[in-house]
Amino acid sequence: MKKRPLYEKVKETLLGRLAKDFWRPGELLPSELKLAEEFRVSQGTIRRALDDLVSQNMLTRHQGRGTAVAEHTPFGFFHLFRDDGVRELPESKTLRLSGARANRSERDALELAAGNRVIRILRIRYLNLEPKMLETLTLPQKLFPGLEKISARDLPNTVYRFYEQQFGIPIVGKRERLRAVAATPTEALHLNIEVDTPLMEIECVAFSHKRQPIEWRLSRCLTDEHYYCNSPE
Amino acid sequence: MKKRPLYEKVKETLLGRLAKDFWRPGELLPSELKLAEEFRVSQGTIRRALDDLVSQNMLTRHQGRGTAVAEHTPFGFFHLFRDDGVRELPESKTLRLSGARANRSERDALELAAGNRVIRILRIRYLNLEPKMLETLTLPQKLFPGLEKISARDLPNTVYRFYEQQFGIPIVGKRERLRAVAATPTEALHLNIEVDTPLMEIECVAFSHKRQPIEWRLSRCLTDEHYYCNSPE
DNA sequence: CAGTGGTCTAGACCACGGA
């Protein structure tokens, strides 16, 4: 029955607090010894839990300072770099936000049964003021009650924190699949390029802590002056 | 002077043995307690070293069985999957192998001084008997003495193990950069596609254990029936 | 069953950061 390791329980509790903004981003959380006392486990167990959360980019640790809530960098999970290696701040504009019945691809990606509804969001992203990326986000409507009635202008730039804070859904993992594709006429128009220009397509499914699919994202980006990288540089 | 943690020393020693084929791939190495005794450290320290090597895909562990040398899967670091998620065995043919003075890009990628020589290898790779990928490998000649005189036919399909066993150079890390590009006439010819077809370009620098660049690899692949993925699926 | 890795504890000392 209860074969789950202790550190998994600790992780789960801490994840819940992080989702609820129990601590602010950047804030130090209690020391390992304090947490060990609170959870009635040893420091080693706390350490194991914290290490796991650090490797999931939920926390950061600094010797002599403490363990802090990760400042979900302004880049978030944004993986495009300029050719010289410098990272640029992405800007985004939401073009459309609407609800609909999930189609076949969406049901497959989000593991939904037939008939479920989804929310579709179309965004364009800019790097250095140039349009570089067009992306479609698809969310299961039942997990985001009321989101379909929000104005496109009110959707924040970094949506993962938004999911956490407004809907209590922390994103802790993702699976990406990449392809090279040719720009469609619509994409060519938005990105100010010629039809059939090669684009990088990034298909990404984001998961909550128990591997439940939360978001299906299809991005198509221009890599004429940027490259994609998700390794630790 | 010597502030390197103990487990780092252990890792280094074990890595050296793995490179020398001290244990065969798939073979179990001594238990944690045996290793702890040999290295005169605690089991916890050995465990930490082994954990790190496991996360580098050098070892695999199974509760109740032991710790084994990773069977560098027939896929190696090959990251193309068929659209249905199935992994296919890549076949490769070496088209050319030659030595030359390193050009600017090669010196940058491999961190070489001007005047150094490199070995260039041009390969074509097949998936399900269809040509899907053209790649250029560039190696610092001084690290691979005699390799430039080898016949293209004698170069094995999986080169990383070859580097380890013939030249004592274990590859433990890599950095990848991806772009979408248009097929050149040469590539179109080899891959049996039209010029300007979108291709995924994978630029990969492979490192030895102390971050020394060993191989610069530029791959261009057709993603009409495959996708690229380097996350744990 | 014996032996393995997986978890957990309690304690020690060190290296670093900030007041």
Added chain:
DNA sequence: CCGTGGTCTAGACCACTGG
């Protein structure tokens, strides 16, 4: 200086694997 995380130890019990 104190408190933090980083390393290391020694020992305990559990869960799984194989013969």
